[in-house]
Amino acid sequence: MKKLINDPRAVVDESVEGFGLAHADLVTVFADPKYIVRKDAPVAGKVGLVSGGGSGHEPLHGGYVGMGMLDAAVPGAVFTSPTPDQILPATLAVNSGAGVVHIVKNYTGDVLNFETAAELAQAEGVDIRTVLVNDDVAVQDSLYTAGRRGVGGTVLVEKIAGAAAERGDNLDAVAAIGDRVNQNVRSMGVALTACTVPHAGAPSFVLEENEIEIGIGIHGEPGRHRIAMENADGITDRLLEPVVSDLGLASGDKVLLFVNGMGGTPQSELYIVYRRAAQQLAGQGITVERSLVGNYITSLEMQGCSITVLRLDDEMTALWDAPVHTPALRWGV
Amino acid sequence: MKKLINDPRAVVDESVEGFGLAHADLVTVFADPKYIVRKDAPVAGKVGLVSGGGSGHEPLHGGYVGMGMLDAAVPGAVFTSPTPDQILPATLAVNSGAGVVHIVKNYTGDVLNFETAAELAQAEGVDIRTVLVNDDVAVQDSLYTAGRRGVGGTVLVEKIAGAAAERGDNLDAVAAIGDRVNQNVRSMGVALTACTVPHAGAPSFVLEENEIEIGIGIHGEPGRHRIAMENADGITDRLLEPVVSDLGLASGDKVLLFVNGMGGTPQSELYIVYRRAAQQLAGQGITVERSLVGNYITSLEMQGCSITVLRLDDEMTALWDAPVHTPALRWGV
Amino acid sequence: MGLDVNWALRWLALSADAMAEHREELIELDRPIGDSDHGENMDRGFKAVMVKLAEAPPETAGAALKLTAMTLMSKVGGAAGPLYGTAFLRAGTALGDAADVDAATLASAFQAARDGIVARGKAESGDKTMVDAWTPAVDAAAAAAGDSDVRKVLLAAAEAAEAGAVSTDPMLARKGRASYLGERSIGHRDPGAVSSALILRAAVGAAE
Amino acid sequence: MGLDVNWALRWLALSADAMAEHREELIELDRPIGDSDHGENMDRGFKAVMVKLAEAPPETAGAALKLTAMTLMSKVGGAAGPLYGTAFLRAGTALGDAADVDAATLASAFQAARDGIVARGKAESGDKTMVDAWTPAVDAAAAAAGDSDVRKVLLAAAEAAEAGAVSTDPMLARKGRASYLGERSIGHRDPGAVSSALILRAAVGAAE
């Protein structure tokens, strides 16, 4: 394991501290318990948005704190959900009285910890709604499982719900648009290499030189199946097809196409994947109206990518385009 | 070698094509000869800015084409400077009559190819100035060598000279501010792992599990020396010290601190490096007025980082803050 | 003889020792079917428990378990934090203010712990989770509680939990992170079931 | 007998073959002291030269070399593209319109090529660049030109270039990418010097 770190157990502390130093104009970082809030929080009259989860997915979530997106982010240990004693003060800090939406990726740990925090916040008189993100088509959705994971779609939920909150939507409306994004978004990912959790010291799985993992999540966990290495176009087709069919996309639909790097993949490769995905969608009469290409929800230094497609309607498009000013996503301001 | 590519020799073609599809609102991509121009080029009355170099450093340079930065970028093969037959049409395409500045990283190949293109453009009546970027303190500067390489400082030269061109500075003034940035900027890099050029198929060098290369460039070339792995704070100090002393920074100076990822390093690690660098500068009475943290000038999937420091004056700060709208850098608009 | 606050403190200390000692093993178990953090999470959590217990030594076994619950909830995170947190909270509540815990109370506290885990996590037996260690442990404890020897209750629970952990090997996971793997989860032991067995074994040691 | 356009075309074809055949070797040489692309660059460049020559077959050796120059300049990139481009341009110019190149003209064309490389790259002998192949080649060609046998001139140049390439091993690089390595450049052969020797050796083969 070779990393630009000091103590493996201090990775999150030091990284978040550096993040706070670099973006002191946008965010305030609290160290213990650890959470990150928008500099001007609570914004009077605005619904607060809080997300969080294990660390190691940067820029998610801290990178999305700021005007037009999240009011607070709660980073757990690497790949470990944060605890209620972090989520609660973050929630209280961004509540202006208009209530707070928790955006939670569907993992048992995240769900349970946010659930407890929501109960505690409610006990303190804060109105809470929870938007659960579960967009990963690699996971069979069933009543008898933990359900689909929240992956790339999370970034889009945070941006669009964040824009809705910023324009003054009330608590139920913000939660509703978050749910709408989640219902219209699907993702699937591939790993070319595994990643190494600093405190674990060894890779989370081992891939031979000619193997790739299809259907990975964002925690270095193995995927659904392992196949022989293919070229970029072949891999792109494997990821895109289940996304498109699960969404039930049809000719004439408008979408946002998001090709996400897992942290260790060069941008040039992401554009090769984007090229194929855009061509395939165009071939099916689906219009790519907006796009996003880059490292937005990562798994440490993992090589690989995920493809996320969001079926757009005019309101979602307008909210996507609305100004945003965070460390990792900025436009219109 | 495991990459999200199709034909190793089509990497640049397909990647640039995907880039063009994803950013069709900002840029126009020409395929053969290959170059990328700002959608609205030539901008009447504005000095044109052209940069270029080998591919594999994305988002450099194509990612910086747009309002407030470059008018055109010319991508060569991976790690190979582009040719005059690409640079010339790019130059002609962005010349509004106000002349064109070539921003050239100091490598023999880049210098020679841009030199030829400048001659040819001048023969066609275009006034050319060249800003040479040579900020890498890892290389001993001497009359008897190829001189210092252009590395991280390039991004800052392109942003600040781009802002000067956008506000209407004339040809000499744009070149002068570019030179001023170059004179006030220094960089140094480290590699934890090597990178693999697609057409070469094997890593450019081999580092053992406990070795790192200090003083690397951005082409997967070996650095000045190899040392045993150290922690992030130790490595940061090794990179920062020569940068600060070569710049002759003193207490009271104001700087821009830029921690750049080489492509395969997680953002969390870059912030750990940023934290130490910011603390060290603060300890010396140097004020970090602006910062930039992320993958901005890369070496494919290399793990490692570089630290760049720019001594700021009020004009450079204002030009840094000026609006920019490119695929990879955007603010104020 | 019942179990007093010192037994509870020894139990928690031995649990902390076990988490530290088995940290790598639990990380390894969590690697193929999880995310390689269970050992780190449990070790971090029980180290924090030790600090809290030293700061404000509780007066009853029930209070010790409740303090443990709050600390695990706030320090562990992940799935295990809230699940163990709820388990210790319910167990502590079941013990009440008793200075000495008798066999029946002990068995009912284990039952309460298991029920808490199920209430939070919604897992059933056979889903390949810590429930597969706790449910046989609870059943064995209830059966052993009849002759009112707390040591026998503890031992029965620990042995059943250990067998329960082993029994997760062939299961197909239907809850937690391992469920994403589908068929590929088969053939691996559930890390939470193993940590549960370690904790129940520590309870035996504490009573020796 | 002199050297005509067919010799020039054979020379270029054999050069293209040599670049394809030695592609990996030149990449390997460029790895430790460069950026692993020299073989790829030269192979790509000479493949393009073959296409161009087929599209518009030149009528003289000089024209063939000039077309080669333009193609290398526009297709190779890097340091080698402009340097070889200039070398072939100057050599082609030195040959002029001659239908048959005699020994003295050949030697002076080599000299012009070398001077072109030096004019563009500013390297001196001993800087560990292709100049260290070309300068001894030029000197040997000049010495051999006396008895006006073009084959002897070609052979002398090729052998001297090969020895020159070997002579770069112990040199400390002072130009090009290898110069960044300082002392660490010692002990490696310069890839451009090797490709230069291959090209001059191809000129011998073309005259057989």
Ligand SMILES: Nc1ncnc2c1ncn2[C@@H]1O[C@H](COP(=O)(O)OP(=O)(O)O)[C@@H](O)[C@H]1O
């Ligand atoms: N729904 C659930 N019900 C009961 N136990 C569960 C459930 N989900 C997960 N677990 C337990 O939690 C353990 C994993 O804990 P840990 O690795 O610390 O958390 P995470 O899965 O969030 O990384 C699993 O081995 C399993 O025993």
Ligand SMILES: Nc1ncnc2c1ncn2[C@@H]1O[C@H](COP(=O)(O)OP(=O)(O)O)[C@@H](O)[C@H]1O
């Ligand atoms: N200034 C120079 N003068 C002469 N030859 C040079 C000079 N710089 C580089 N070279 C030659 O170019 C070769 C490298 O070519 P190549 O690898 O294709 O380009 P790059 O260095 O741009 O990657 C070197 O081996 C050396 O022989």
Ligand SMILES: [Mg+2]
């Ligand atoms: Mg976890």
Ligand SMILES: [Mg+2]
């Ligand atoms: Mg090169």
Ligand SMILES: [Mg+2]
């Ligand atoms: Mg886990």
Ligand SMILES: [Mg+2]
């Ligand atoms: Mg090279």
